[in-house]
Amino acid sequence: MKPVMALVGRPNVGKSTLFNRLTKSRDAIVADFAGLTRDRHYGNARQGRHEFIVIDTGGFEPTAEGGIYMEMAKQTRQAVAEADVVVFVVDARGGLSAQDHDIAGYLRKLGKPTVLAANKAEGMQEGAQLAEFYELGLGEVLPVSAAHGQGIRSLVDTALGLLQLPEPGEEGEAGPDGTIKLAVAGRPNVGKSTLINTWLGEERLVAFDLPGTTRDAISVPFERAGQKFELIDTAGLRRKGRVFEAIEKFSVVKTLQAIESANVVLLLLDATQGVTDQDAHIAGYILESGRAVVLAVNKWDAVDDYQREQLQRQIESRLAFLKFAKLHFISARKRQGLGPVWQSIAEAHRSATVKMPTPVLTRLLLEAVQFQSPKRAGMFRPKLRYAHQGGMNPPVIVVHGNSLEHVTDAYKRFLEGRFRKEFNLVGTPLRIEMKTSKNPYADKE
Secondary structure, eight states, rough: OOEEEEESSSTTSSHHHHHHHHHTOOOOOOOTTOOOSSSSSEEEEETEEEEEEEEEOOOOTTTTTTTHHHHHHHHEEEEEEEEEEEEEEEETTTOHHHHHHHHHHHHHTTTOOOOEEEOOOOOOOOOOTTTGGGGGGOOEEEOOBBBTTHHHHHHHHHHHHTTTTOOOOSTTTOOOOOOEEEEEOOSSSSSSSHHHHHOOOOOOOOOOOTTTTOSOOOEEEEEEETTTEEEEOOOOOGGGGGOOOOHHHHHHHHHHHHHHHHHHHEOOOOOTTOOOHHHHHHHHHHHHHEEEEEEEEGGGGSSHHHHHHHHHHHHHHHHHHHHHOOOOEEEEEEEETHHHHHHHHHHHHHHTTTTOOOHHHHHHHHHHHHHHHOOOOOOOEEEEEEEEEEEETTTEEEEEEEEEEEEEHHHHHHHHHHHHHHHHHHHHOOEEEEEEETTTTTTTO
């Protein structure tokens, strides 16, 4: 399970800049005025072998009693509740403020692991300029510059060090007893709990015609045809603008973590609602996480032929990036079409954890190059020499050669198609990484 890190501090201290630096993205809007961020913002980050979820929050005023600042304070308190470790960001150039004291007092009462980061400290060292921040009583002050990337590695190492995380092993394999983790994900009220109850043959989970009945990621052991599964029923993910209750906001991070920790994700769609923006958003997150995926359209018995045709067109257009996933039309309530879903889940897991021998990958690579060479870029034509497997769930193929930075995305898709066909990869993303060999004589005259 990925640890969660929350960034907390008063307005305009650089939390969103730090968020973008940690996630290597531009997802959080940054501008030089206070109060720009208001909602919570989630992102994936990685340092070394450790991956973690970062939450960006709005400016925190614990004593706010009304208006937008009170709502922002609620959001921040929720982020702190979700987090495993808190990074309290202060402004090294602006100095200590009464608001910093209020936030520090709030964090000390919670007793949650906290790291104090003095942002905008480019050119400063731990000394007289940062001494005043020790008044906050949160231990060592770490000078960082989110804008310039200074001190970020040390900050993350310190924050994750407080959690005493185990060394990550090889991702995505089944559990020690061969158990496959299967997460059922989708929007609220698409029938996730009903489907799991149907599989189990009992009312194990609360299923009710009200969106948001499931609040947490519920794990249930299950065995079918000798194969052990761990079924994970996730809380429905909906658009941020429709997430009001604090308890439901808390379930969002649980759902994202459940998807991350699963071997296979069953993405459930609602035939009566069609493919919505939120369905595409969840599918995108599953793809980004690299999880194997199976698509199932529930309530298929409740729509007519015209609606079925429209729905199939929507899936082709809006979920085109999941064309490698098997698609099934089911009715959880009437137990229709459920058998083939299990077969696709097994195929997706096999594909995600397949072992690809280096000689076979290299032979396929050279045959592909012989069939169609990569496009020349200026004076150079990329030379692809050999390939080997770099990981599982999702499978990663690492290609070595010269001038590979010039290989186009279209050519990578061409290679992906050849590899998929050879190894019969179904229901799993496939990632191809290019590694260019360095010329040892490049710097010599």
